[in-house]
Amino acid sequence: MLIILPRLGAFDKVKVLLNVVLCVSHLKRTLAMTNLVEEAKRIAAYQAVDDNVLNNTAVGIGSGSTVVYAVDRLAERIKAEKLKIVCVPTSFQARQLILKNNMVLGDLETHPDLSCVIDGADEVDENLVLIKGGGGCLTQEKIVASCTPKLVIIADHTKQSKNLGDRYKKGIPIEVIPLAYVPVQKKIETIFGGQAPVRMAKSKAGPVVTDNGNFILDWQFPPETLNNSWESINNKLILIPGVVETGLFINMASRVYFGLQDGSVISKVPKS
Numbered sequence: 595m596l597i598i599l600p601r602l603g604a605f606d607k608v609k610v611l612l613n614v615v616l617c618v619s620h621l622k623r624t625l626a627m628t629n630l631v632e633e634a635k636r637i638a639a640y641q642a643v644d645d646n647v648l649n650n651t652a653v654g655i656g657s658g659s660t661v662v663y664a665v666d667r668l669a670e671r672i673k674a675e676k677l678k679i680v681c682v683p684t685s686f687q688a689r690q691l692i693l694k695n696n697m698v699l700g701d702l703e704t705h706p707d708l709s710c711v712i713d714g715a716d717e718v719d720e721n722l723v724l725i726k727g728g729g730g731c732l733t734q735e736k737i738v739a740s741c742t743p744k745l746v747i748i749a750d751h752t753k754q755s756k757n758l759g760d761r762y763k764k765g766i767p768i769e770v771i772p773l774a775y776v777p778v779q780k781k782i783e784t785i786f787g788g789q790a791p792v793r794m795a796k797s798k799a800g801p802v803v804t805d806n807g808n809f810i811l812d813w814q815f816p817p818e819t820l821n822n823s824w825e826s827i828n829n830k831l832i833l834i835p836g837v838v839e840t841g842l843f844i845n846m847a848s849r850v851y852f853g854l855q856d857g858s859v860i861s862k863v864p865k866s
């Protein structure tokens with residue numbers, strides 16, 4: 595810019611400088627918003643760990659960026675309170691978090707009954723139906739979640755919505771066996787409408803490959819889908835040969851903690 599500026603007329607110089615000022619203030623605002631969201635994730639995670647993790651128990655560790663804060667807090671409590679906790683991971687990422695924090699690693703073979711599971715979500719609707727799988731770990735997350743009466747979800751305020759799809763626009767993740775991805779894609783689009791593109795990797799050529807060696811379709815469902823129950827849609831999806839699991843978590847969350855912008859945390863339980 596220093597090279598270009600001297601060659602410009604006064605009016606253009608002002609225009610360039612004004613744009614620079616606007617860019618910087620936009621960047622500052624974006625950074626401030628990102629910090630607020632990160633703080634909201636952290637406080638939700640801390641509250642959930644403090645309320646739900648008991649000594650001498652096995653706990654499921656979810657996946658994603660919010661769970662990192664939960665693991666931080668859990669590691670802190672284990673050290674300070676000398677807790678004996680076995681941690682069962684829901685993904686390669688969760689396993690690494692457990693090991694990195696020197697926590698005790700377990701699995702479902704030795705610990706099939708978990709006291710609680712703490713996990714994130716991509717969106718939570720008013721009935722606490724969740725979309726999960728933005729990080730591609732939905733199948734192991736659902737298996738681990740099924741091993742506890744207490745699936746505790748942690749999220750920032752941007753994940754809270756009335757209807758699924760209001761906030762999370764990427765679609766419902768569906769894990770599929772690789773050889774079946776085109777037939778499954780076609781069936782979903784024919785039966786339910788919308789589009790179900792295969793998720794492509796960002797730092798690798800080709801598709802995202804899950805921890806289970808499968809592909810993911812992100813089903814961008816049409817608006818009329820909301821006229822049906824997610825339960826019946828999920829049951830139909832699961833029956834398509836080649837579908838391993840869906841990212842719809844229905845009647846699974848026992849409590850959802852949302853971190854808010856004002857620094858407080860609210861928690862929601864299913865309507866009775």
Ligand SMILES: O=C(CO)[C@H](O)[C@H](O)COP(=O)(O)O
Pocket residue numbers: 656657658659660661713714715716725726727728729730731732735
């Ligand atoms: O389902 C998940 C991964 O499969 C995550 O829990 C979900 O994507 C939320 O992640 P984050 O906390 O990074 O927003």
